[in-house]
Amino acid sequence: MGVDYYNILKVSRNATMEDVKKSYKKLAMKWHPDKNAVDTKEAEAKFKQISEAYDVLSDPQKRQIYDLYGEEGLSSGLYPPPSSKDKDSGYGGERRGFKFSPRDAEDMFEEFFGGLDGGQGKRTGGGGRLKKAAVMEAKLPCSLEELYKGSRRKMKISRIVLDHSGKPITVQEVLAIHIKPGWKKGTKITFPEKGNHEPGAAPGDLIFVVDEKPHPTFKRDDNDLVINQKISLLDALTGKTVKITTLDERDLAVSVSDIVKPGHEIVIKNEGMPISKQPGKNGDLRIKFDVKFPSRLTAEQKSDLRRVLGRTTG
Structure with missing residues (x-):
């Protein structure tokens, strides 16, 4: 039998265009995946079926072919509407008909709800607009x-x-x-x-x-993540491997080999926030270092530092 678009859209076979639009609006809002957190897969499947049914029943040509030949005839591309003429129908002959390809469900949803009366409200029975x-x-x-x-x-x-x-x-x-x-x-x-x-x-x-x-560890800067990392003076001079736990609970081991000066920053590519409009791409993770200086040094420690560090000056 194929797919019963009338049953999917919950309208009768003699439904008017307004009936079709009204039913699609109600069902699309009910089954949109973004509004069904419990069972997303079921919602996505129903939303796709509803959109496909609306695509067919809201188009007079598609609906006419579907009423005569069913869903199989619509998708086969063999049957033009009976009202079309070979020479001017654009179908190219009796055996070449309208081949149905379902439109993207999300595109239809955005088109339908984004363009309702220009967003100004519903039409009233007298042809005017009813303010929202x-x-x-x-x-x-x-x-x-x-x-x-x-x-x-x-x-x-x-x-x-x-x-x-x-x-x-x-x-x-x-x-x-x-x-x-x-x-x-x-x-x-x-x-x-x-x-x-x-x-x-x-x-x-x-x-x-x-x-x-606010987050206790990270700060967001557009698509980047910024973390302030404290490091001892000794580690700043001799190197250290810093462990950072990401927002999805992975452990990053960051090797610090260069001498770290106050304000030093290391950038880890693609470890920032996801970029919503570019799936698979992330911003960067920026590690800003804060060097902790000792509060006091003994005379012996100062002497040792002069002896060691004195050789590096010049």
């Missing part, structure tokens, strides 16, 4: 470890909705957030229409804004 309620913003405090490795969080929110009679009531809901490696302070995660409702307005959006918690 005010945006709700909330901070999302994240540790440097979460921003390094990525994580999934569940956030409990309270918002105002209108009941069937139009009366405002407060409801609570748990939202799943997928924090991606490399996100920076100020990154915004938008949940369309998950904000407050207001009479005479479309539901507002809810936006979480990433905030970075």
Whole structure:
């Protein structure tokens, strides 16, 4: 039988375009992987199916072929829509038809939700625009470890909705957030229409804004990580191997062979924060050294130092 796109999208075979869009909007928001931290694989599979069904049923040509020949006929590329004519259809003859290739699910999602009425709100029945309620913003405090490795969080929110009679009531809901490696302070995660409702307005959006918690060891500088490493005067002069535990709990052994002066810095490439828009690439780890000088020296120690260090001057 092939794939039943109508069943996947939960609409009837005579559904209108508005029915198809409404159902896709509801199901895509429900099954988007970023909003399903518990079972990501199931969510990804359902999200892909929903997107493919919408791709077919929202396009009159694809839908016509699918209604006549099924999913197999659509993907075979053998059947043009019956209304097309060989000479002007662009299909190139009876045996060459429209071959269906599913679009990227995320691209469709961004196109659909990013372009809804220019972001200004829903259309009213009279053809005008219904203003959206005010945006709700909330901070999302994240540790440097979460921003390094990525994580999934569940956030409990309270918002105002209108009941069937139009009366405002407060409801609570748990939202799943997928924090991606490399996100920076100020990154915004938008949940369309998950904000407050207001009479005479479309539901507002809810936006979480990433905030970075201070870290006891590392400091972030854009995509780089900076660590201040104390070193004794003896080790600064004679060398040392420094052990640094990374944010994903690996141990780095850094050999210090050159003489370390106050303010000296060693750069370890690709050991900084992940770069979210360039998967597989990281910033650098910068180790800044703080040389610890002894608080006091005996006369004998001073004499020994003059004897040893005096030979290196000149």
